[in-house]
Amino acid sequence: MNTADLGLPVDVPSTALFTDQYELTMLRAALAAGTAERRSVFEVFTRRLPNGRRYGVVGGTGRVLDAVENFRFDTAVLTFLREREIVDEETLDWLAGYRFRGDIWGYPEGEVYFPGSPIMRVEGTFAECVLLETVILSILNHDSAIAAAASRMSAAAGDRPLIEMGARRTHELAAVAASRAAYVGGFATTSDLAAGFRYGIPTVGTSAHAFTLLHDSEQDAFQAQVNTLGRGTTLLVDTYDVAEAVRTAVEVAGTELGAVRIDSGDLLLVAHRVRQQLDELGARDTKIVVTSDLDEYAIASLAAAPVDAYGVGTQLVTGSGHPTSSMVYKLVARAESADPKAPLVPVAKKSTGGKTSVGGRKWAARRLDSYGVAEAEVLGTGPVPAALADRQLLVELVKGGEVVAREPLDAARERHTRARAGLPMSATQLSRGEPVLPTEYLHESSGS
Known part of the structure; x- marks a missing residue:
């Protein structure tokens, strides 16, 4: 291999x-x-x-x-x-x-x-x-932590897609594993090409502030990007003045501009202002992507904002405060x-x-309530009860x-x-709480 x-x-x-x-x-x-x-x-x-x-x-x-x-x-x-x-x-x-x-x-x-x-x-x-102890634990502890953080973020994002962009915030090999785990947890794309190459995860990326700063004017930068990547590209609009950048972006790309990205400031306020400006300029289909140290709480706080996608880096690849499981x-x-x-x-x-x-070779099953919703994680070492055989x-x-x-x-x-x-x-509530399912142990004599 x-x-x-x-x-x-x-x-x-x-x-x-x-x-x-x-x-x-x-x-x-x-x-x-x-x-x-x-x-x-x-x-x-x-x-x-x-x-x-x-x-x-x-x-x-x-x-x-x-x-x-x-x-x-x-x-x-x-x-x-x-x-x-x-x-x-x-x-x-x-x-x-x-x-x-x-x-x-x-x-x-x-x-x-x-x-x-x-x-x-x-x-x-x-x-x-x-x-095999250490290699198994090192993989499961890391990837499960990232997948759990990704799951919370995707639950908070709802139908809005999430972009994994944390490669520069962690070890280069951990970045690939993190991108893979984030995809399992609900992220749609990654900026990391190694992850795309190794695991087939869709990749995305356009430009950073350095590209704008390279050119003599913001208009020149936008024009160069549109000339190369097309009108469907995403233009970064917060290098200088956001309102002026949005106006220039639509002027250069037209109302077919794919998206604008906001990477700083009060994202809730700025997103509303940018949406209003885009609509007034006729770019009603242009999407808004926000980045800037997002976590599940920040994503949830933007639920009412006119945001179309989120880019997440640092908080994702560090497990959003819990880097191990x-x-x-x-x-x-x-x-x-x-x-x-x-x-x-x-x-x-x-x-x-x-x-x-707890000793003994265990089986595990998830018991459902009368509505088909999980109500308990059941573990045992004896025969599996008939009611749980298919669970x-x-x-x-x-x-x-x-x-x-x-x-x-x-x-x-x-x-x-x-x-x-x-x-x-209640599983997807972001407030602190106990595990949403209790863990129940059935001893060998209780199986039937």
Whole structure:
């Protein structure tokens, strides 16, 4: 597989070093102890949503599948581990033949989740599963945070399209992942060409203030842009005086001007004035795009303004104040021995301080009320109740080490739209609140 598909530099041969050293030291010790081959079940979940958030959004599943498939210890990686004396020769020999041959189940990308939801379940030997902890968490934590912020912004925007334009506000590789996650969460386009190239996301872009400043006059700048890009282009009108720029824009492009962009000032006030001016000039079909440090709250405040599209950067790629989803990767069951037929035993962290976990290999289902609206996230370790059998959330992603659930990015985007629409109406309120669905646990004896 081409590592460019992962947003990696072309000279990175694999994802195997996207991990923490303790994954390898645990592997080394488990190999020595004879416990490395015990069948194990790890689950990814979050104990709580970011403060005030009402739902989470699964983002990055497709990237996880690519990363797992490309998790290989090639000669360069093994040489690095040997030279640093991170593991011994026995462990290096084991790593040289590493391939994940287990199974992965998970919430499909774009689905919503709640505290405790088993967002991803990784099953195999302890050795093969433990190595994937960091790379899986790094992808899911980042992409889910961006997807959740994007979802809130798209809910606030309603039918008005959102443009992702945060590449210059984050790491260059994170920018590509952020654009992908934003598209899942409801954004329509991106300014980032790498994201367009790798994931097929529609791209947009016209000019910055530098282009206007380059020319001897604003009229010259507008004329150059229209001559090159056509009358349907978007002209940036706040370099100098907005009213004068709008007049000049229509004078140059005519009433067929595609759009104007406003990037500063009191956007609510300026948008109303620009709309009035455009209409008076006969450019009634010219759209208004606003940018300038927008977040979901600013977008909501512009709901009554004559705005046609929003461009969002910094607040989106930083998760609108919550740049991680606080997901963890915990062992919840393991076999009593290395015998492949040995039964699984539930295990769980029981320490104090709020970092406990619930043991056992879990299923998850979403119960609906009589109106067909979600009312609870139900988790269990025993048989799935008949009433929830067709409401299960986890799908098979990897079987016997082979990816079985690749899908177009648009499928995840459409799934999120449906999932969010199936939640109670209060889910999209921007005021702080508790998760919109409670998480209920059914123990094995309660299933029927």
